[in-house]
Amino acid sequence: MSAQFLILAALAVPLAGALLIGIAGRISANLRETITLVTAGMLIYCVWSLLPEIYQGGRPGLQLLEVLPGIEIAFQAEPLGMLFAALASGLWLVNSIYSIGYMRGNRESKQTRFYVMFAVSLAATMGIAFAGNLFTLFLFYEMLTLSTYPLVSHKGDAKTVKSARVYLGILISASIGLLLPAIIWTYAVAGTGDFTAGGILRGHLDGPAVGLLLGLFVFGAAKAAVMPVHRWLPAAMVAPTPVSALLHAVAVVKAGVFTITKVVVYIFGIDFLFAEPSSGWLFYAAAFTIIAASVVALRQQNLKRLLAYSTIAQLSYVVMASAILKPLAEVGAAMHMLAHAFGKITLFFAAGAIYTASKKTELGQLRGIGRRMPITMTAFTIGALSMIGVPPTAGFVSKWYILAGAFQADNYVALATIIVSTALNAAYFLPIVYMVWFEKDNTPPGKEHGEAPFAAVLALVITALLTIGFFIYNGPAYELESQLVRGQP
Amino acid sequence: MINLESHLPVLQVVVPMLLAPLVVLLRPRGTAWAASTAISLMAFVIACYLVAGVLSGEEYRYALGAWPAPYGIALRVDAFSALLLMLVTGASSIALLAAKTSIDQGIESHRQPLFFSAWLLVLAGLAGILVAADAFNIFVFMEISSLASYVLVAGGTDRRALPAVFKYLIMGTIGATFYLIGVGLIYMMTGTLNLADMELRIHQVADQRPILVAAGFITVGLALKAAVFPLHVWLPNAYTYAPHAVSVFLAACATKVSIYVLLRFDFVVFQQNLSGHDLQFTAFLMPLAVLAILVGSAVAIFETNIKRLLAYSSVAQIGYILLGASLVSLSGLTASLLHMFNHALAKGALFLAVMGLATRLARLDLAHLAGAARQMPWTMSALVIAGLSLIGVPGTAGFISKWYLVTAALQEGALGIGLVAVIVAGSLMAVVYIWRIVEAAWFKQPLEENIELREAPPLMLGVIWLTALANVYFGLITDLPRTLATDAAQSLLGHLP
Numbered sequence: 001m002s003a004q005f006l007i008l009a010a011l012a013v014p015l016a017g018a019l020l021i022g023i024a025g026r027i028s029a030n031l032r033e034t035i036t037l038v039t040a041g042m043l044i045y046c047v048w049s050l051l052p053e054i055y056q057g058g059r060p061g062l063q064l065l066e067v068l069p070g071i072e073i074a075f076q077a078e079p080l081g082m083l084f085a086a087l088a089s090g091l092w093l094v095n096s097i098y099s100i101g102y103m104r105g106n107r108e109s110k111q112t113r114f115y116v117m118f119a120v121s122l123a124a125t126m127g128i129a130f131a132g133n134l135f136t137l138f139l140f141y142e143m144l145t146l147s148t149y150p151l152v153s154h155k156g157d158a159k160t161v162k163s164a165r166v167y168l169g170i171l172i173s174a175s176i177g178l179l180l181p182a183i184i185w186t187y188a189v190a191g192t193g194d195f196t197a198g199g200i201l202r203g204h205l206d207g208p209a210v211g212l213l214l215g216l217f218v219f220g221a222a223k224a225a226v227m228p229v230h231r232w233l234p235a236a237m238v239a240p241t242p243v244s245a246l247l248h249a250v251a252v253v254k255a256g257v258f259t260i261t262k263v264v265v266y267i268f269g270i271d272f273l274f275a276e277p278s279s280g281w282l283f284y285a286a287a288f289t290i291i292a293a294s295v296v297a298l299r300q301q302n303l304k305r306l307l308a309y310s311t312i313a314q315l316s317y318v319v320m321a322s323a324i325l326k327p328l329a330e331v332g333a334a335m336h337m338l339a340h341a342f343g344k345i346t347l348f349f350a351a352g353a354i355y356t357a358s359k360k361t362e363l364g365q366l367r368g369i370g371r372r373m374p375i376t377m378t379a380f381t382i383g384a385l386s387m388i389g390v391p392p393t394a395g396f397v398s399k400w401y402i403l404a405g406a407f408q409a410d411n412y413v414a415l416a417t418i419i420v421s422t423a424l425n426a427a428y429f430l431p432i433v434y435m436v437w438f439e440k441d442n443t444p445p446g447k448e449h450g451e452a453p454f455a456a457v458l459a460l461v462i463t464a465l466l467t468i469g470f471f472i473y474n475g476p477a478y479e480l481e482s483q484l485v486r487g488q489p
Numbered sequence: 490m491i492n493l494e495s496h497l498p499v500l501q502v503v504v505p506m507l508l509a510p511l512v513v514l515l516r517p518r519g520t521a522w523a524a525s526t527a528i529s530l531m532a533f534v535i536a537c538y539l540v541a542g543v544l545s546g547e548e549y550r551y552a553l554g555a556w557p558a559p560y561g562i563a564l565r566v567d568a569f570s571a572l573l574l575m576l577v578t579g580a581s582s583i584a585l586l587a588a589k590t591s592i593d594q595g596i597e598s599h600r601q602p603l604f605f606s607a608w609l610l611v612l613a614g615l616a617g618i619l620v621a622a623d624a625f626n627i628f629v630f631m632e633i634s635s636l637a638s639y640v641l642v643a644g645g646t647d648r649r650a651l652p653a654v655f656k657y658l659i660m661g662t663i664g665a666t667f668y669l670i671g672v673g674l675i676y677m678m679t680g681t682l683n684l685a686d687m688e689l690r691i692h693q694v695a696d697q698r699p700i701l702v703a704a705g706f707i708t709v710g711l712a713l714k715a716a717v718f719p720l721h722v723w724l725p726n727a728y729t730y731a732p733h734a735v736s737v738f739l740a741a742c743a744t745k746v747s748i749y750v751l752l753r754f755d756f757v758v759f760q761q762n763l764s765g766h767d768l769q770f771t772a773f774l775m776p777l778a779v780l781a782i783l784v785g786s787a788v789a790i791f792e793t794n795i796k797r798l799l800a801y802s803s804v805a806q807i808g809y810i811l812l813g814a815s816l817v818s819l820s821g822l823t824a825s826l827l828h829m830f831n832h833a834l835a836k837g838a839l840f841l842a843v844m845g846l847a848t849r850l851a852r853l854d855l856a857h858l859a860g861a862a863r864q865m866p867w868t869m870s871a872l873v874i875a876g877l878s879l880i881g882v883p884g885t886a887g888f889i890s891k892w893y894l895v896t897a898a899l900q901e902g903a904l905g906i907g908l909v910a911v912i913v914a915g916s917l918m919a920v921v922y923i924w925r926i927v928e929a930a931w932f933k934q935p936l937e938e939n940i941e942l943r944e945a946p947p948l949m950l951g952v953i954w955l956t957a958l959a960n961v962y963f964g965l966i967t968d969l970p971r972t973l974a975t976d977a978a979q980s981l982l983g984h985l986p
Binding site: 065067068071073135138139142156158161162164165169172173176177180181184188 | 863880882883884889892893895896899913916917920924928931932934964965966967971
C-alpha cells in the first residue's frame, strides 16, 4: 500500500470505527468493544506501516483539496508527527483494553457515546500528527477540542458541566483568539503555512514581531498548558479516567506541545529563532511553568489533580526543550513526549484502577494500599520513578537528551530548572510511594477490596513495561527524531 | 417549440408572481404551504440553471415582448445577479421547507394562504430587482417586495411586530422615495432609465450638479434599505418580532439585494462618470462599515433576546460586506460578494436553528434557553456550527470571506492594518456573543419548563442540518461562490476607467 493511502487510512479508520461503534452500541456491548479493539488494531497497522519509509528519509505527503489558492488541506508524514501518531495509536489499543475494564467496572452510563467520541478524538489526533500545513493542523486541532468535550462532561452533573465549561472556554477562546491570528499572520507574511524543514519565516519577519508571533502560537496552543493557559487541564480531570489517561496525558496535551515544537522547528526554524533575541521569553515561561506547577502539585490532596499538575510541569519540559533551540534539545523534546506518555498513562491507569476497585480518590486514603493492589501499585511506582527521571525508566532517557541540549547551548538556567524540578517531583511522588507500601492500611472494615478488573490491570502492566522497555531500547526513536534536525550539529 | 432556456430570466420573476394570487385560493390545510414551497423550489431550480449558464460564460439579456432596449423593458443576468438569485431563491426554499410546523404554530390557518401569497410576492420582487436592467423597474420590484415583506413581518400573532413593521414601513418608504428622486433626476438629465444606457449618456450631460444630487439620494436611499449603520434602526425589531420563518428568509437575503442595487449603481453608473466619486464612495462607506462592525457587534454582546442578538450581528455583517466594497479593488469587491453568500449561509442556518428552538421554547431569551442543549442537542449543535461560520473559524464558509477581506485590507498598507484590527475585533466579539448562546444552552442548569423539551420536528431538523453542513461544505469546497464572486467583481470593476 502506498504511503499516501496509509495516511488517509489513518484518518478514515477511526472515523469509520466511530460509525460502526455507534451502530454496534445498539446491538450489544461486546460487539461494540470488539469493534473498538479491531479499529485500534487497524489504526496501529496503518500508522506503523508508515514507519519504515519515514525512517529511511521518505516524506510522503498528499493534498486532499485546495480550499483557496495557497490554502490547502494537505498531509505529510515527517519524524515528529510520525512519532506522535505511532505513540497515540499504540496507546489507544492499550487504553481501549483499560476502558473496557474501567467503564464496566464502574457501570458508567452512555458507554456507546464514550467509545464513539474516543474514536473521533483519535481521528482528530491523527489529523494533527500528519497535518502538512498550519491550516490543516488548525482544523483538526479544533476538531479534537470539540470531540473531547462530550468525554470531559461525560458524567453530566452540575460540577462536571462547570469544569467542562472551563475546559471548552479556555481551549476554544485561546485557539480562536490567539492561534488563528498567528496562523493568518504567518500566511500573510510568508505566503504559505507549509511545514518546511528550516522554517518559512526567515526574511519575512524580524525584531519584536518574532517574539509576539511566537507568543500567539504558544498561548494559542493552550493544549500545551503553558501558564497562564493551564487551568483547563486540572478542570478536565472530572472526565472518566481512561479519558484523562489517553487524552489528557497523551493525545490532547501532546497535540499542544507537538504544535509548539512543530511550529518552532518547521515554521520559525531553530536557527532563526536562536538568533532572534525577542524569542527568548518562551524558555523562561516554560521554566517558570515547570517550577510553579510542581510547587502546586506538592499541595494537592486529590490523586488525579496531582497528576494533572505534574502533567503541566512535564509538558513544559517539552516546551522548554524546544525553546533551548539546539538540535539535541529538539530531539530531547520529542523523546520526552514519548517518555512522559508511557509514565503518565501508567499513573493514570493506576489511579483509575484504585478508583474502580475501591472508589478511593484522595491521597490520604491510599495508606498501605500496596498490599491490597500489589500489581497496580508496582506499576504506579514505576510511573512515579519515570516522572522523577530515575533509571531504569523512560524519564531518565529524555531528561538526558534535554540536559545534553542545554549543555550544547551553555544554558545553565535550563540545567538549574531541571535539577530543582527533579527534586520537587521526588518531593511529591516519593511520599506517595512510601505511603502506599510502608504505612498501615486504613481501609475501613467492610470496604475490603483487591485488584481492579483484569482488563484494567493488564493495560497498566503493559504501559509499565513500556516505561522500563523504553529505557533499555530507545535507539530507533532517537534515530528517527535525529532526522528532525539532520545536518545541524 | 419555444426555447425555454432563453426565457429563464423572465420566468424567474413570472413564475412566483403569477402563481402568488393562485395560492390564495388554496384553502385545504397545508396545500398553500406545499404549493408555495414547490413554487419556490422551482424558482431555485431556474436560478441554478442561470448560474450554470453564467458559469459557462453566457450573459443573459432578455427583451420583454421583444421590444429592444432602451425602449422596452430589458432584463439581464450576469454573475452578480445569478449569485444573488441563487441566494434569494435558495433562502426562500429552505425557509419554506423547514417552516411548516413553525407557521402552523404562529399563524392561524385561515390566514395562511394570504401569508404564503405575500411570501411569493416578496420572492418575485427580490428576483425582479436582480434581473431588471433599468432603474425604474428596479424601483417597481423594490416596492413589490417591500410592501409584501411588511405583510410578512406583521403576519404573525406577536403584536409587538406592529410597531416594528410601522417603523420598517416608514424607513423603507423614505429609502424608496430617495431612490426614486435620484432616478428621476437622472432621467431628467439623460432621458433614459436603462442602466447601460445611463452609463453611456451621463458624461455627455453638461451640468453635473443634478447627477451629483441624484448620486447622493440614491446612495442614501439604498443605504437605508440595506440597513447600513446608522440607518439600521428598522432592522433589529423587524427581524425579532417577525414570524420565525420570515426572519430566516429576510435575514439571509433582503438587505443584500439592496446592497446589490447600491453596488450596481455606484460601479456601473457613477464611478466612472463623476470625478472623484470613488473617493467619495470610499470616504462615505468605509467609516460607516467600520462603525457598523464595531457597534453592531458590541450591541449584540449585550442583547438577551436571541433574535435581536442575531439581528444586531447582521448589522455588523453588513459592515463587513460594505468594508470590502469600499476598498474599490478586485480582492475587496470579491471579498464583499463572497461575504454576501457566506453570511447568508451562516445567518440563514442560525435563524433556522432559532426557529427550531422557537417551536419548543416559550420565549427566546437567553435566560429561557437555559439547559436547552441537553434536550435538543442536535438543534443546538447545528446552531453552533453556523455560529462558528459566523465567527469565521477555518473549515466553515465564514472563514473564506474573512480571509479574502483580510487579504484585501492588507493590500492597502497602513490603513489596511487598522482595518484588519477592526475585522479581528469584530470576529472576537462574535466569539463572545455566540459563546453567550452556547453558555446558556449548555452550561446553565435546565429550567423546570425545559426538562420535557423535544428536538425540533424531523423535517425542520433535517433542513437545519442541511444548511449547517452547507456552511462546512462551502468552507472547504469554495469553487462555486469564488468563481461567481470573482467574475462579478471583475465585471463591476470593468466599468471603471
